[in-house]
Amino acid sequence: xxxxxxxxxxxxxxxxxxxxxxxxxxxxxxxxxxxxxxxxxxxxxxxxxxxxxxxxxxxxxxxxxxxxxxxxxxxxxxxxxxxxxxxxxxxxxxxxxxxxxxxxxxxxxxxxxxxxxxxxxxxxxxxxxxxxxxxxxxxxxxxxxxxxxxxxxxxxxxxxxxxxxxxxxxxxxxxxxxxxxxxxxxxxxxxxxxxxxxxxxxxxxxxxxxxxxxxxxxxxxxxxxxxxxxxxxxxxxxxxxxxxxxxxxxxxxxxxxxxxxxxxxxxxxxxxxxxxxxxxxxxxxxxxxxxxxxxxxxxxxxxxxxxxxxxxxxxxxxxxxxxxxxxxxxxxxxxxxxxxxxxxxxxxxxxxxxxxxxxxxxxxxxxx
Ligand code: NPQ
Ligand code: MG
Numbered sequence: 032x033x034x035x036x037x038x039x040x041x042x043x044x045x046x047x048x049x050x051x052x053x054x055x056x057x058x059x060x061x062x063x064x065x066x067x068x069x070x071x072x073x074x075x076x077x078x079x080x081x082x083x084x085x086x087x088x089x090x091x092x093x094x095x096x097x098x099x100x101x102x103x104x105x106x107x108x109x110x111x112x113x114x115x116x117x118x119x120x121x122x123x124x125x126x127x128x129x130x131x132x133x134x135x136x137x138x139x140x141x142x143x144x145x146x147x148x149x150x151x152x153x154x155x156x157x158x159x160x161x162x163x164x165x166x167x168x169x170x171x172x173x174x175x176x177x178x179x180x181x182x183x184x185x186x187x188x189x190x191x192x193x194x195x196x197x198x199x200x201x202x203x204x205x206x207x208x209x210x211x212x213x214x215x216x217x218x219x220x221x222x223x224x225x226x227x228x229x230x231x232x233x234x235x236x237x238x239x240x241x242x243x244x245x246x247x248x249x250x251x252x253x254x255x256x257x258x259x260x261x262x263x264x265x266x267x268x269x270x271x272x273x274x275x276x277x278x279x280x281x282x283x284x285x286x287x288x289x290x291x292x293x294x295x296x297x298x299x300x301x302x303x304x305x306x307x308x309x310x311x312x313x314x315x316x317x318x319x320x321x322x323x324x325x326x327x328x329x330x331x332x333x334x335x336x337x338x339x340x341x342x343x344x345x346x347x348x349x350x351x352x353x354x355x356x357x358x359x360x361x362x363x364x365x366x367x368x369x370x371x372x373x374x375x376x377x378x379x380x381x382x383x384x385x386x387x388x389x390x391x392x393x394x395x396x397x398x399x
Contacts, residue, residue: 075141165191322347327360
């Protein structure tokens, strides 16, 4: 394909309720959207999942906007013909920034697949037409409010509950939620809030039949996770640490993780995500699709990925209504605990331009 222009747009969407994790509280979701238009006028959309601040990863919206304009777009424009499969290598001289690179690669892939009349799901190798949904539940002000929120998700039909934890909010909320719903698939996510010496404490979660403990330690502490995995019976699942296929291979070789959360933004795109999926299938490691409070644009693409056969655990691919009163696309609505995988060409969804304009905080178009 031949890129004609790239539009960079920041939007701000209020959340239906504050989302508190061990690294902070978010009340609104700022996002950078990318639209690529080719010489034929075909448009492709993607979203950069970086947050406003570098709290979950070193990337952040304003930084990625600068990086994309200053370095990444000029590099893409240096090629007259480009395929999505070449983007990651072309951008590799610029270090880091997997979320920015993933957004560009995905928007280009969306154009390419729309031109070729193929859905992202079939391009990636999806085998399912709907995927089981889980939901991520923030740290609540009180146990009563936690139970109320979990009850609303259980009633809505979610097939797996994930509780965000941190020191001081772990064993007690897990115990009470497990007592209230003895059979619901339940897991926890610490977002790196613990240290190597917390093994005995985290082992107190073992009686509650959790599917997994997600990312208890620092993202760079692979050996620490391997040590923890020997002390704690609940399976360890890495999120932040798995930044590439190579990182996944290393973590598996060191026995630091027995389940992997795949987030396309964190690993530089959907193509790298499929490589990690394939490795995990070969090693019989269950994978599931993480979430970054995506709008319908990112959610559509995540559902295509989560439809691959190795995604055997419900992901954080929740319904639009979990986060937003109004989504930028047709809302993703859960039916019997499942979301349907978009089957249209490319990512299979289009933004509602009127609503998008309402929530846009900045917009610029870079033309070759
Ligand atoms: C995780 N996501 O698995 C994350 C991290 C996360 C669904 O739990 C604004 C934007 C707030 C992105 C909070 C879920 C966020 C965010 C948490 C991502 O670790
Ligand atoms: Mg996580």
